[in-house]
Each structure stands twice: as C-alpha cells, then as structure tokens.
Amino acid sequence: MSEINPLRDVYDAIADPTRRQLIRLLAEAEELPLHELTAQFQMGRTAVSKHLTILKEAGLVVDRKVGRETRYRLNATPLREVQDWVAFYSRFWSTNMMRLVQLLEEEEE
Structure with a gap:
C-alpha cells in the first residue's frame, strides 16, 4: 500500500472534471483496478494513470499491487x-x- 503524503493541493487535484469523475467512481466502489477505471473514459490507460497520480499526490487515492494489477481506492479524508x-x-x-x-x-x- 502507498504511503499518503500530500504533495499536491487538494483543490488542484479536484479542479479537473476527469479527476472528479475518478473520485466518484472510487467512492461508489470499494476498490477498482486501473483497467476498470480506464474503461469509463474515452482516453488511454496512460492518461488515466496520470490523473490517478495527481489524486494520489493529494492523498485522495491509495493504491496497492495485487499480482501484476494495481488497484485504487478512495481516501476521502x-x-x-x-x-x-x-x-x-x-x-x-x-x-x-x-x-x-x-x-x-x-x-x-
């Protein structure tokens, strides 16, 4: 599991509509893998990963590895x-x- 270390302002992280949608998807599910999150958008896996990184830097998302898969969950604090x-x-x-x-x-x- 990743360590939560807010490197980015939470307001900056939620300013983008794609990131707000990612937060909503994660709020509705306990945990989602990257491929399921990517399927919800008309953009590639790399673009979704970049948005998740920004959310992670703000402490809003926590990830963990399960085999070769990375799963994400919301930290709403x-x-x-x-x-x-x-x-x-x-x-x-x-x-x-x-x-x-x-x-x-x-x-x-």
Missing part, C-alpha cells in the same frame, strides 16, 4: 478541507436566501 471551506461560505448563501424571502414577502404585502 483530504476532502474534509474542501467541505470545511465551503461550509464557511454557506452562511453567505443562507443570508442571501433569507433576504430574498423577506423581499418576496414584502412584495406580497
């Missing part, structure tokens, strides 16, 4: 940083929604 960041700003959305409701109620009166 680094996503907590993203969740915390979004949660901080959610208060602004709530405030704006409350203002909108008040405005709509005032217009009805």
Whole structure:
C-alpha cells in the first residue's frame, strides 16, 4: 500500500472534471483496478494513470499491487478541507436566501 503524503493541493487535484469523475467512481466502489477505471473514459490507460497520480499526490487515492494489477481506492479524508471551506461560505448563501424571502414577502404585502 502507498504511503499518503500530500504533495499536491487538494483543490488542484479536484479542479479537473476527469479527476472528479475518478473520485466518484472510487467512492461508489470499494476498490477498482486501473483497467476498470480506464474503461469509463474515452482516453488511454496512460492518461488515466496520470490523473490517478495527481489524486494520489493529494492523498485522495491509495493504491496497492495485487499480482501484476494495481488497484485504487478512495481516501476521502483530504476532502474534509474542501467541505470545511465551503461550509464557511454557506452562511453567505443562507443570508442571501433569507433576504430574498423577506423581499418576496414584502412584495406580497
């Protein structure tokens, strides 16, 4: 099993739609081999491997060798940083929604 050593920013890792799709696929399965992940995309094995390497550098993916096959699984712990960041700003959305409701109620009166 690989050692988790975040060499890359988690935000950079999730910025790409292909990597977000890889995260989703791994979240839905306990563990997937490279060939099964590659089958989900219209790109070659090397391109998928590069995306997985970026996710691995951010600590989002862990791999292990099983014979000649490499299997990947999600480590969602680094996503907590993203969740915390979004949660901080959610208060602004709530405030704006409350203002909108008040405005709509005032217009009805």
